[in-house]
Every structure is written in structure tokens, then in C-alpha cells.
Amino acid sequence: MAQTSTPSDMTDENKPIIEIRNFDFAYGDAQALFDINMDIREKEVTSFIGPSGCGKSTFLRCFNRMNDLIDIANIKGGEIKISDINIYDKEVDVIELRKHVGMVFQKSNPFPKSIYDNIAYGLRIQGIKQKSVLDGVVEECLRGAALWDEVKDRLNESALGMSGGQQQRLCIARALAVKPKILLMDEPCSALDPIATAKVEELIHQLKKQYTIIIVTHSMQQAARVSDKTAFFYLGKLIEFGKTDDIFMNPTDPQTEAYISGRFG
Amino acid sequence: MNRYFHHELHDLRSMLILIAEKANEAGRLAVEGFLSSDLEKTQHAVKLDDEIDALEIAIDRASVRYITLRSPVSSDVRLIFVAIKASHDLERAGDEAHSIAKRTRNILTRDGSVQNKVEIEAMSKLAFGMMKDAINCFLEEDLDLAESIIEQDKEVDRLNKENFKNLSMALRDGGIDPATQIETILISKSIERIADHAKNLAEEVIYLLTGE
Numbered sequence: 001m002a003q004t005s006t007p008s009d010m011t012d013e014n015k016p017i018i019e020i021r022n023f024d025f026a027y028g029d030a031q032a033l034f035d036i037n038m039d040i041r042e043k044e045v046t047s048f049i050g051p052s053g054c055g056k057s058t059f060l061r062c063f064n065r066m067n068d069l070i071d072i073a074n075i076k077g078g079e080i081k082i083s084d085i086n087i088y089d090k091e092v093d094v095i096e097l098r099k100h101v102g103m104v105f106q107k108s109n110p111f112p113k114s115i116y117d118n119i120a121y122g123l124r125i126q127g128i129k130q131k132s133v134l135d136g137v138v139e140e141c142l143r144g145a146a147l148w149d150e151v152k153d154r155l156n157e158s159a160l161g162m163s164g165g166q167q168q169r170l171c172i173a174r175a176l177a178v179k180p181k182i183l184l185m186d187e188p189c190s191a192l193d194p195i196a197t198a199k200v201e202e203l204i205h206q207l208k209k210q211y212t213i214i215i216v217t218h219s220m221q222q223a224a225r226v227s228d229k230t231a232f233f234y235l236g237k238l239i240e241f242g243k244t245d246d247i248f249m250n251p252t253d254p255q256t257e258a259y260i261s262g263r264f265g
Numbered sequence: 266m267n268r269y270f271h272h273e274l275h276d277l278r279s280m281l282i283l284i285a286e287k288a289n290e291a292g293r294l295a296v297e298g299f300l301s302s303d304l305e306k307t308q309h310a311v312k313l314d315d316e317i318d319a320l321e322i323a324i325d326r327a328s329v330r331y332i333t334l335r336s337p338v339s340s341d342v343r344l345i346f347v348a349i350k351a352s353h354d355l356e357r358a359g360d361e362a363h364s365i366a367k368r369t370r371n372i373l374t375r376d377g378s379v380q381n382k383v384e385i386e387a388m389s390k391l392a393f394g395m396m397k398d399a400i401n402c403f404l405e406e407d408l409d410l411a412e413s414i415i416e417q418d419k420e421v422d423r424l425n426k427e428n429f430k431n432l433s434m435a436l437r438d439g440g441i442d443p444a445t446q447i448e449t450i451l452i453s454k455s456i457e458r459i460a461d462h463a464k465n466l467a468e469e470v471i472y473l474l475t476g477e
Contacts, residue, residue, distance in 0.1 A: 224334040
């Protein structure tokens with residue numbers, strides 16, 4: 001694998017918040033990820049690209065153990081450490097892990113509740129009931145998701161009445177409410193129009209000042225626009241990982257070159 | 266909506282203006298060195314050429330990067346292609362300034378001072394005026410000014426032909442070192458080429474503004 005970002009050349013970069021070593025993953029007998037090694041650094045945007053079925057979404061879902069919900073999911077080897085803790089250790093509390101590693105999905109999935117309650121929900125189940133605290137967090141998160149000015153006068157209206165782009169940004173705001181360190185985004189713009197996509201991309205650019213973001217995208221233009229690092233996956237293998245400038249302007253591996261230039265398959 | 270990467274286009278425009286100003290300054294210094302027999306000015310012009318070369322490379326890199334990573338369309342694409350073409354013209358203008366400086370240095374080393382200045386002063390005023398106008402029409406998006414530059418080039422061509430005629434006659438009549446006469450012909454040609462590059466810049470601004 002061509003890897004331009006290795007532990008030995010970390011000196012000029014942020015420290016890794018996620019370290020993946022020799023990671024193998026299977027659905028039953030079908031191995032989906034093969035010997036993945038990667039460092040993901042703090043407050044950077046990392047894009048995962050590759051054709052359908054290459055394992056990029058499976059890999060993303062390993063970071064907050066979403067794959068635990070699938071019976072046949074099986075870690076065959078290796079480890080994923082987040083802030084120096086192996087997240088597959090038996091002692092790790094998965095609920096606690098998912099507070100630190102938020103997730104936004106392809107299709108926006110607001111709760112059938114008010115805009116306000118969508119944000120406050122996560123805090124309420126943590127036992128926070130004080131209205132002044134909830135008000136503060138709701139405003140902070142909606143501002144953080146660049147949504148406050150659009151919805152501040154209708155916080156009690158149903159989130160289902162918002163546009164698709166607004167719903168997706170609400171889901172991002174909801175993910176921010178529990179103060180995660182890492183945000184996982186699985187094709188967050190695939191159902192959005194170009195203007196809503198641009199707004200989410202602007203938001204990603206703003207959020208990386210505070211959060212580490214990993215995004216799975218089928219749009220290579222989006223990966224090129226939003227990310228600091230890009231990883232190209234094919235058939236469950238990490239083919240190339242490095243600075244987005246290098247991956248798109250001068251990739252090392254011929255398979256990466258073929259994929260990003262549309263000469264694949 | 267302004268995107269977070271649009272400032273990169275602004276930076277590209279700034280680099281283009283900077284290289285244009287440096288190219289114009291290099292040419293002006295080289296010609297002033299010729300007109301006032303001033304070696305120091307020619308040395309300054311030669312030094313500027315290195316900065317111009319470095320800027321051309323930076324503009325090329327930034328342009329290729331923007332095309333690759335930012336998916337530009339319409340006027341943004343035109344700006345990038347104009348930046349690549351214009352920076353090449355300006356780098357060539359810088360090379361001509363370098364050549365004028367070197368030839369002036371040869372003349373001064375050989376003769377001590379420049380004896381026959383023919384129409385270099387009038388010609389250079391026109392050529393550098395065209396270059397300045399080319400920068401301004403890019404900055405102010407002034408189509409009329411861009412079109413007027415193309416017309417001015419004809420007068421520079423006429424003066425160059427006149428210089429060639431006068432210097433050829435002087436060469437035939439003798440008196441001044443033939444090498445000096447030939448180098449003065451080539452200095453005149455370099456100024457004529459600088460005006461051509463200014464004309465190219467004007468045409469590139471017209472393309473940027475109109476798409477044609």
C-alpha cells in the first residue's frame with residue numbers, strides 16, 4: 001500500500017486521534033477489510049473514497065462500533081485505538097464511545113419532534129433537564145451547524161417540516177450536542193441538491209476547527225474540496241492514503257490514478 | 266454563496282498582478298539602464314527576473330491545484346487559464362528585460378556609455394504604458410482599455426522598424442562598434458516583444474471578460 005502519512009512523518013502534523021493497525025473485518029466468512037493500517041489526525045477532515053462494495057462504509061462504522069449491531073460482523077484481527085484506547089476492548093462502554101464518536105448518515109433522520117427537541121434529546125437522556133442549560137446547548141449546536149439564523153424563530157416547529165439540506169444540518173447539530181471529538185459522515189450529501197451540498201461542505205470546513213471528521217463520499221470532487229487527507233479503498237484493501245493534494249494531483253498507485261480519472265472498471 | 270476556497274482565486278489574481286508589476290519594473294529598469302548608461306539599474310532588472318520566474322511556477326502550481334481540487338466552471342475556469350497564459354507572457358517579458366539588461370551591460374563594458382539611443386525611449390514609453398494598461402484593464406475589468414492596447418501595438422512595431430532602418434544605416438556607415446549596433450537592434454526587438462506580450466495580456470483579459 002502506498003501510504004504517505006505514517007507514524008514516522010508525524011512531526012509537522014496534528015497527533016493521531018485514531019490509530020488503526022492490521023485491522024481485518026469480516027461479515028461471516030466474507031472478509032470485507034484486509035490488514036488496514038492508518039493514522040487519522042486530530043482536527044483534520046479525512047475522506048474515504050472507492051467504488052461501491054470497497055469497504056469504506058464498513059470501515060467507517062467500525063469507529064463507533066455500529067457494526068456490533070450486525071450479528072455476523074466479526075473483527076478477525078488488529079485493533080482500532082481512539083485516544084490511545086482500543087475501542088474493541090471488553091471494558092469499553094459502547095454508549096460512551098458513541099458519545100465521543102458521533103455519526104451522520106446518508107439520509108437525514110431527524111426525530112419526529114420539534115427542532116429544539118431534536119437537539120435536546122441526547123442531553124435529556126443523559127439526565128440534563130435544566131431549561132437554561134438546554135437552551136444554551138440548542139443555540140450553540142444550531143449555530144455550530146450554521147442553522148441558527150434559519151430556524152431561531154421556529155424552534156418548536158417539527159423538524160420534519162425542514163428542507164432536506166436543513167434536516168441534514170440539524171442531524172449534524174444533534175450529533176454535536178453530546179460534544180463528540182470525532183464526527184463520522186456516511187455520504188452526508190448524496191441526497192442533497194448542490195446548494196444544500198455546498199452549505200454542508202462549508203459546515204464541514206468550519207467544524208474541523210473543533211472536530212476530527214471522517215467522511216465517506218462517492219463524489220471525488222467533494223473529497224477533493226473538503227478533505228485534508230484522502231484514503232482510496234478497493235476490494236476491502238486500503239490502496240493509497242495521503243494528503244488530498246497528493247492523492248488527486250499525483251497519486252502513487254496506478255489503481256488510484258485509474259479510479260480518480262474515471263478509467264476504472 | 267462564497268465558498269471557503271474562493272480566496273484561492275483571489276490569491277491567484279494577486280500573484281498575477283504581482284508578476285505583472287515585477288515584469289514591467291524589470292523592463293523599465295533595464296531600459297533606464299540603457300538610456301542613462303546605468304549598470305546598477307541593469308543589475309536590478311536581472312535580479313527581478315529570478316523573482317518573476319519563481320512567481321510563474323507558483324501561479325502554474327496554484328492553477329493546476331485549483332482545477333484539480335475545486336472543480337471550477339465558467340469565469341473561474343477562464344481566470345485560471347488566463348492566469349497560466351498571462352504568467353507565461355509575463356515570464357517571457359521578464360526574459361526580454363533580462364536580455365536588454367545583459368546587452369546594455371555588454372555595450373557599457375565595451376563603449377563606456379550608450380552613444381546611439383535611436384527611438385528606444387519613445388518606444389519603451391509606449392511598451393511599458395501598454396503593460397501598465399494591461400494590468401489596469403485586468404484589475405478594473407475594463408474592456409475598452411483592453412481593446413485600446415491592441416491598437417497601440419502597431420505604433421511600437423513602426424518604431425521598431427524605424428530603429429532597425431536607422432541602426433542598419435549606421436552599421437553600414439561605420440563609426441560605432443558593429444557589435445553595439447547589433448545589440449541595440451536586439452534591444453529594440455526586445456522592447457517590441459514586450460509590447461507584444463502586453464498585447465497578448467490585453468487579449469487574454471478580453472477573453473476573461475467576454476468568453477470570446
